[in-house]
Amino acid sequence: MPGIVEESPIEIAIVGGGIIGLCLAAGLIKQDVKVKVYEQAKGFREIGAGMAFTANAIRCMGLMNPDIASALRSGGSVATSLDKDDPNDYLRWTDGYNKRRKDDPTYQPLLYKIDAGYKGFEGTRRDQFLEALVKVIPQDIVELKKRLDTIEEKGPDGRVQLKFTDGTTAVADAVIGCDGIKSRVREIMFGSDNPASYPHYTHKVAYRALVPMEKAIQALGEYKARNQHNHVGPNAHLIHYPVANQTMVNATAFLSDPNEWPDDKVTVMPALRKDLEESFADWNPRLMALIQHFPEKLDKWAVYDTWDFPAPFFNKGVVCLAGDAAHASSPHHGAGACCGIEDALCLVTLLRQVKASLRGGEGSAATKKEALTSAFEVYNGVRRTRSQWLVNSSRRVCDLYHQPEWGHEQKWIKAETCFEEIKDRSLKIWHFDYDGMIKQTVEEYAKKVSSSKAGAANGKANGNGNGTAKVNFYK
Amino acid sequence: MPGIVEESPIEIAIVGGGIIGLCLAAGLIKQDVKVKVYEQAKGFREIGAGMAFTANAIRCMGLMNPDIASALRSGGSVATSLDKDDPNDYLRWTDGYNKRRKDDPTYQPLLYKIDAGYKGFEGTRRDQFLEALVKVIPQDIVELKKRLDTIEEKGPDGRVQLKFTDGTTAVADAVIGCDGIKSRVREIMFGSDNPASYPHYTHKVAYRALVPMEKAIQALGEYKARNQHNHVGPNAHLIHYPVANQTMVNATAFLSDPNEWPDDKVTVMPALRKDLEESFADWNPRLMALIQHFPEKLDKWAVYDTWDFPAPFFNKGVVCLAGDAAHASSPHHGAGACCGIEDALCLVTLLRQVKASLRGGEGSAATKKEALTSAFEVYNGVRRTRSQWLVNSSRRVCDLYHQPEWGHEQKWIKAETCFEEIKDRSLKIWHFDYDGMIKQTVEEYAKKVSSSKAGAANGKANGNGNGTAKVNFYK
Numbered sequence: 001m002p003g004i005v006e007e008s009p010i011e012i013a014i015v016g017g018g019i020i021g022l023c024l025a026a027g028l029i030k031q032d033v034k035v036k037v038y039e040q041a042k043g044f045r046e047i048g049a050g051m052a053f054t055a056n057a058i059r060c061m062g063l064m065n066p067d068i069a070s071a072l073r074s075g076g077s078v079a080t081s082l083d084k085d086d087p088n089d090y091l092r093w094t095d096g097y098n099k100r101r102k103d104d105p106t107y108q109p110l111l112y113k114i115d116a117g118y119k120g121f122e123g124t125r126r127d128q129f130l131e132a133l134v135k136v137i138p139q140d141i142v143e144l145k146k147r148l149d150t151i152e153e154k155g156p157d158g159r160v161q162l163k164f165t166d167g168t169t170a171v172a173d174a175v176i177g178c179d180g181i182k183s184r185v186r187e188i189m190f191g192s193d194n195p196a197s198y199p200h201y202t203h204k205v206a207y208r209a210l211v212p213m214e215k216a217i218q219a220l221g222e223y224k225a226r227n228q229h230n231h232v233g234p235n236a237h238l239i240h241y242p243v244a245n246q247t248m249v250n251a252t253a254f255l256s257d258p259n260e261w262p263d264d265k266v267t268v269m270p271a272l273r274k275d276l277e278e279s280f281a282d283w284n285p286r287l288m289a290l291i292q293h294f295p296e297k298l299d300k301w302a303v304y305d306t307w308d309f310p311a312p313f314f315n316k317g318v319v320c321l322a323g324d325a326a327h328a329s330s331p332h333h334g335a336g337a338c339c340g341i342e343d344a345l346c347l348v349t350l351l352r353q354v355k356a357s358l359r360g361g362e363g364s365a366a367t368k369k370e371a372l373t374s375a376f377e378v379y380n381g382v383r384r385t386r387s388q389w390l391v392n393s394s395r396r397v398c399d400l401y402h403q404p405e406w407g408h409e410q411k412w413i414k415a416e417t418c419f420e421e422i423k424d425r426s427l428k429i430w431h432f433d434y435d436g437m438i439k440q441t442v443e444e445y446a447k448k449v450s451s452s453k454a455g456a457a458n459g460k461a462n463g464n465g466n467g468t469a470k471v472n473f474y475k
Numbered sequence: 476m477p478g479i480v481e482e483s484p485i486e487i488a489i490v491g492g493g494i495i496g497l498c499l500a501a502g503l504i505k506q507d508v509k510v511k512v513y514e515q516a517k518g519f520r521e522i523g524a525g526m527a528f529t530a531n532a533i534r535c536m537g538l539m540n541p542d543i544a545s546a547l548r549s550g551g552s553v554a555t556s557l558d559k560d561d562p563n564d565y566l567r568w569t570d571g572y573n574k575r576r577k578d579d580p581t582y583q584p585l586l587y588k589i590d591a592g593y594k595g596f597e598g599t600r601r602d603q604f605l606e607a608l609v610k611v612i613p614q615d616i617v618e619l620k621k622r623l624d625t626i627e628e629k630g631p632d633g634r635v636q637l638k639f640t641d642g643t644t645a646v647a648d649a650v651i652g653c654d655g656i657k658s659r660v661r662e663i664m665f666g667s668d669n670p671a672s673y674p675h676y677t678h679k680v681a682y683r684a685l686v687p688m689e690k691a692i693q694a695l696g697e698y699k700a701r702n703q704h705n706h707v708g709p710n711a712h713l714i715h716y717p718v719a720n721q722t723m724v725n726a727t728a729f730l731s732d733p734n735e736w737p738d739d740k741v742t743v744m745p746a747l748r749k750d751l752e753e754s755f756a757d758w759n760p761r762l763m764a765l766i767q768h769f770p771e772k773l774d775k776w777a778v779y780d781t782w783d784f785p786a787p788f789f790n791k792g793v794v795c796l797a798g799d800a801a802h803a804s805s806p807h808h809g810a811g812a813c814c815g816i817e818d819a820l821c822l823v824t825l826l827r828q829v830k831a832s833l834r835g836g837e838g839s840a841a842t843k844k845e846a847l848t849s850a851f852e853v854y855n856g857v858r859r860t861r862s863q864w865l866v867n868s869s870r871r872v873c874d875l876y877h878q879p880e881w882g883h884e885q886k887w888i889k890a891e892t893c894f895e896e897i898k899d900r901s902l903k904i905w906h907f908d909y910d911g912m913i914k915q916t917v918e919e920y921a922k923k924v925s926s927s928k929a930g931a932a933n934g935k936a937n938g939n940g941n942g943t944a945k946v947n948f949y950k
Contacts, residue, residue, distance in 0.1 A: 195885065196888070307889065308886075308889060309885070309886075309888070309889065310888055310889055310892055312888050385892075385895050386895070388892045388895075389892070389895040389896065391892075392892055392893070392895075392896065393896070410670065410784070411783075411784075413671070413784070413785055413787045414782070414783060414784065414785055417785055417860075417863045417864070417866075417867055418867070420860050420861070420863075420864040420867075421864065421867065421868070424899065424903065428899065
């Protein structure tokens with residue numbers, strides 16, 4: 001029988017032990033793929049910031065490995081934006097700038113509301129989710145304090161070799177860079193003189209604070225304080241939602257900044273509440289009242305993304321990028337991590353197909369390297385358009401929130417016409433057709449494998465398709 | 476029996492005998508609604524410009540009155556963008572600016588292609604369509620040389636009175652302004668000191684020409700000349716498609732213009748081919764070659780729309796606006812008239828429901844005036860968001876075509892990420908859910924009528940719902 005390939009397990013190196021790296025590892029384990037995660041930190045980063053996942057992304061987690069969704073929930077996730085007596089989540093936009101009623105300068109109209117459905121979002125603390133995720137995967141697959149230095153594609157036995165800055169090395173069949181916005185894998189892939197290797201400044205800065213619920217209620221009124229709201233106005237917006245079981249409000253103010261950021265290496269700078277007060281001095285008094293409860297000293301975050309110089313591709317041979325390493329988005333859709341989860345689902349799908357095609361039978365002449373290369377080509381084709389769209393769209397909605405027109409009464413009507421677009425963009429994220437993605441991924445991998453087999457066989461008829469595995473196999 | 480209302484016919488005055496006004500008239504006639512069309516010109520305007528309708532808009536025409544779609548086709552409509560051996564229509568974008576290959580400076584990559592489906596567009600000449608449309612409606616319903624001066628809402632018998640500049644008057648139960656981008660009805664509705672009464676300059680100018688096919692083939696090559704293409708580049712684009720049974724190419728160049736347009740009253744100015752040649756001097760030589768076949772003297776059109784100052788509403792009592800009078804869009808989606816057709820379908824639906832609710836039975840206490848006012852309120856609610864979105868979206872896609880990034884090699888990848896958004900926007904236009912619109916229109920009118928009846932009856936139980944007529948009655 002021709003074409004029988006030795007069945008040694010596929011070994012995948014994941015660079016980066018963040019949310020996407022660990023979810024991907026948990027998904028691959030479920031497919032009996034051998035995985036190692038290399039994380040540069042001493043432990044899993046303990047950043048206490050809140051993050052939310054859409055119901056759609058949580059379903060993607062469940063398809064990869066039901067334990068991921070359990071980990072999210074065991075971390076104490078909560079729906080972020082629940083109206084009283086309404087099981088659905090909403091996003092809400094209000095006029096943050098104007099005093100529309102002379103008799104009540106604190107009046108703010110609800111400009112728009114989008115229904116995200118039942119448990120449309122689930123919020124969690126990043127550190128809590130990570131901690132729970134670590135428990136999902138066997139302890140010995142994670143190696144800490146491993147900062148990637150280089151990747152050598154032609155390592156021992158033609159496999160790929162990772163070199164770390166501590167002088168150690170590791171070998172794998174393929175490398176997936178999940179090492180975030182400042183990805184070293186991306187830098188290696190595109191070269192240090194290529195602007196696509198680095199994120200760039202979005203010309204927006206962010207100030208974050210946690211405000212005790214009773215103070216937030218004093219400032220905003222009970223309904224606004226207890227429910228997510230996005231206050232829009234000229235060149236800035238302020239978004240807040242309840243956290244910690246409605247005991248705190250997590251508030252973030254984003255300001256447009258026409259200047260360059262002074263240092264790409266230092267994207268957080270100390271700042272003063274006073275600066276923020278100056279920026280919002282002309283805004284609706286409710287916002288100024290809320291800002292009074294921010295700490296006097298706070299951080300100013302420069303928002304970076306890959307909009308200016310997107311990655312031209314996410315794959316090179318048996319190396320690929322996923323999550324923020326591939327497409328770092330500004331946070332204005334709150335969907336950056338969700339998009340990384342979709343990436344991971346696509347990769348888990350592909351590696352399952354790679355295994356199936358290698359298990360082989362007649363005609364499966366592809367080597368592991370060829371199969372993995374094909375898989376990552378398919379991944380690039382399936383994921384790049386949507387994920388780069390998200391980067392663009394996150395910029396775009398922020399521009400709409402910051403329309404200068406909010407500041408001119410004659411232009412309010414024009415400014416308010418933006419919400420149909422914001423709704424469409426939100427629904428494109430929330431209603432992602434992951435079943436369609438899985439189907440497309442399986443089909444395109446089968447096509448690629450059968451065409452390279454046809455090529456390898458030099459015109460021989462292509463018998464049964466190993467790649468045409470059943471679609472929707474997760475169900 | 477209480478609440479029986481005298482059944483006198485509803486009389487509608489349509490201001491403007493353009494495409495939308497005549498399609499609306501043809502739709503209302505089919506519902507046995509009495510209609511008069513008042514057109515200011517001596518005859519139907521003989522502007523020979525080409526226009527295209529989407530397959531979706533043509534289905535909307537058919538739902539209003541199958542004779543409309545027949546009129547379109549009898550005018551000799553043709554699919555505009557047919558690939559050889561492919562029954563579907565496509566939109567195609569190519570790099571109009573760069574010389575991407577040193578060995579072949581005329582090389583232009585196909586950047587993107589969207590499948591609009593079988594007969595996705597049908598193009599026609601405006602004058603031919605109008606001429607055929609006129610034959611669909613009885614001759615005596617059109618009055619020419621009637622330039623609207625004022626509308627008096629409290630005319631004889633509480634009906635609405637139109638006064639024309641020739642001193643004559645007319646009376647109707649309701650007025651629908653289909654009088655185009657420079658609508659007098661809009662000006663009357665919002666007042667002459669309101670910027671929403673007038674369209675504003677989009678900061679784009681257009682130059683149009685018809686080029687004989689053989690010349691176009693010399694310039695562009697056979698495939699491009701015979702198929703629709705949109706050549707994009709920094710601050711300009713040039714779009715062309717075959718017309719006149721593939722004997723001519725209709726080409727339009729759009730340029731960004733940072734300046735103000737000198738005179739809102741005169742939006743066409745004489746210009747020279749030389750001006751256009753200067754603007755495209757740095758572009759791909761194929762475009763310069765095409766422009767050589769433009770006439771030496773040509774017109775420069777200022778593109779106006781209602782983006783800066785949208786109509787805050789489309790209805791006021793028994794007066795409403797439809798088509799460009801309500802929402803004048805720049806032409807960059809090629810969908811302005813399609814959106815007006817959707818308006819007309821909504822209005823035909825409503826007037827049918829008004830008739831049904833007045834035919835009445837128990838509880839139908841609404842007067843004609845109340846019923847028509849309610850209908851126009853529903854119309855405003857159903858149509859305003861989508862149509863104003865189209866105005867915004869037409870601006871947005873032009874901005875994407877004109878991205879300065881096309882001019883910088885390092886930014887090409889970024890510029891090319893725009894097409895996912897352009898696809899989404901195009902599909903939102905082409906895949907309009909008109910059945911959903913009809914259903915929504917019928918339901919919201921029923922709700923409005925029953926709630927005003929409940930109000931009128933001061934709490935009396937609302938018996939059978941006259942408004943809850945069958946949905947999809949056109950089928």
